[in-house]
Amino acid sequence: MPRSKRTWSRLRRAAVVGSATLTVVAAPSAALAADNLPPLKPLVQDLGTGGKACGTGAERPYVSEAPRLTAVLYDPESDDGPVEGNLVQGDFEAWWTGADGAEQRRTYTSYTSDSGREQSWRMPDDVPPGTVVSWRVRANDGEAVSAWSSEDGGSVCEFVIDDENPEEPVVSSAEFPEDSWTSPVGEYGTFTVDSPSDDVVKYRYSYIGGGYKTVSPKEPGGPAAIRFLPVDIGPETLSVQAIDHSGRISGTVNYRFYVTDGRAPAARWNLADPAGSKSAAAESGPAAEAGTGVTFGAAAPGGTDLKSTASLDGTGHGFLSPGTAATDTRRTFAVGGWVRPAATDAVRTVASQDADGAPGFTLGLRPGSDAAPVWSFKIGGAQVSGGTPETGEWAHVLGLYDAETGLATLYVNGHDVGTPQKATPAEAAGAFQIGRARGAAGYRDRWHGEVGDVRVYDRVVVPEEATELGARTPELKGHWSLENADGGVSPELHGGAPLKLSDGATIRRNVDDGCALDPDCTPATDYALVGDGDLTLDGTTGHAATDEPVVDTGDSFTIGVVVRLADTEPEHPMTVLSQGGEHADAFKVRYDPASHQWQLVVTGSDESGAKETVVGRQESADGGQGAGHRLAVVYDDATDQIKLYVNGYTSADATATFHGAWHSDGGLQVGRGQVDGAWGEYLRGSVDEVHAFSGALDGSDILGLGSGNEPCIC
Incomplete structure (x- = not known):
């Protein structure tokens, strides 16, 4: 009685174990041969060149050395049976045109392996660099062969060996000039990296003490932009390498520049004015007119440079305002100050800026989800909350909106609290307010307690600066x-x-x-x-x-x-x-x-x-x-x-x-x-x-x- 194909498959596996050179096993009878299903044609998506996908023309991969060609091959057991356990091998074929115009062709038959396993061929070292090499593969189960991967709607695969490293990139920056102390903390800038080599597809870069990142040009060999936010004062180095389409890496270019102190606040009111003052003098920006509910000469937080603060009585008269905007809320800005609440039982505003019938942002405190108060920064549909306001306790609060990242962040006593939130601020070109927020029916959410050293920045206040602002020296x-x-x-x-x-x-x-x-x-x-x-x-x-x-x-x-x-x-x-x-x-x-x-x-x-x-x-x-x-x-x-x-x-x-x-x-x-x-x-x-x-x-x-x-x- 003739054996079934499942039985023959087991016999054939036993015959090839330990013998990679055995590629064909004759069928025991005409009945078995007739029962055998030929292997499936390899699919282009199952083929790889040196770890890269099969491609031709503009999509052909570039490799840095003679690659390993791979293919996943399948041999069905029967029309309705599983494929696991069947044995199959790959017939690989590659060709190219030599320097003399003659075609060069190489072939290879892989070891026999289970159906569904990856088969491979390491290309010989005589493949010339800079030459388009084509290849294809078919599956062979020892009794029948499949169609070539390039046939019946398939495609050949191509590759080119690139054995030259790209040239070193060129780095330039208007905001961060090389070897110059002109790069301020907290302000984004751009480096432009370019390479004389026209096959560069990305640039790898890092800063002192940081990990590697990559950026890609729009076109091979073109320039790419790297955005950077300085956060530490002192020398800094940008290290860049160019990587070409074969994965080869250029030498390293080190671009050295020097980071200086961040710019002073765009507006600042110490609120340490003499008792009886009618307005708050400004270190920068316009003076802030004070309502009759403001009393100067109040206590200041210990361990700071402040000598006194302003006390706001929580009524409609307890506010200060310069009568004009202090920042463009659609751009990066930060606002903060020292505060000591006399009451935490309702929404209380430390600072805000007027928009049309509503505040463009608010910084203050509000009842939390469990009725306990929390500090809060609200802007552009985002609200970040955290920390615990306490009656009679000093705290430094600072809200930051970073237009580059779109994130709103809240700092309390120099520590970021809550989770930064995505924000989309609208224009708020109205007046800046200390101690109240605008509502549809007038001002509301008035501050009750002390306020001191209110600052508004038109840049990022980096974490170290936030820590320093909120620090109190023992x-x-x-x-x-x-x-x-x-x-x-x-x-x-x-x-x-x-x-x-x-x-x-x-x-x-x-x-x-x-x-x-x-x-x-x-x-x-x-x-x-x-x-x-x-x-x-x-x-x-x-x-x-x-x-x-x-x-x-x-x-x-x-x-x-x-x-x-x-x-x-x-x-x-x-x-x-x-x-x-x-x-x-x-x-x-x-x-x-x-x-x-x-x-x-x-x-x-x-x-x-x-x-x-x-x-x-x-x-x-x-x-x-x-x-x-x-x-x-x-x-x-x-x-x-x-x-x-x-x-x-x-x-x-x-x-x-x-x-x-x-x-x-x-x-x-x-x-x-x-x-x-x-x-x-x-x-x-x-x-x-x-x-x-x-x-x-x-x-x-x-x-x-x-x-x-x-x-x-x-």
């Missing part, structure tokens, strides 16, 4: 070296509030034991932590405190201390530093023996049993030995983050998000904290080098605390 509020005490009072080094010592709290001074001159002397081991003295607390009543708050716990602050516990296994938690109100600590730093952690604890209100947020780092107690631990607590109101540093370092476990900061009115406590509305957690051990700052120190500044030297916050 200020030293106190440094207690705890070297001495007079009448139970240890002074603050700069004449500030002293620490008053209680019973059980003493200043320990190092004693000159004369060992420096006596080789037989046994040196003392109980030296002060830092310098010549420290504060020793008995763990029962001993503590030291100021009469008034040292830092504003509702705003950013940093407290640092050096501490050494007297016990290896303390019997209860011990508080090193705290500051709070009548019933609770706004913050405290303590050692918790149950978890073997130094902990930072912050509370959400001045109430007994108030909700606590706790972060900590695992450490062993000192047991009266060693140099102690350098601790620092940092609260950053700009990011709503609290951090505990131990010996100069923090971690994810020692960091948390905290939104409940409140203004405590109690003094700074050293060596005790509140427990259920009463004093407790007294420290048994030694304390030294207490530092207090308004503002959040960064990690590099934290490393310098506790050394005994005056810290430099630069």
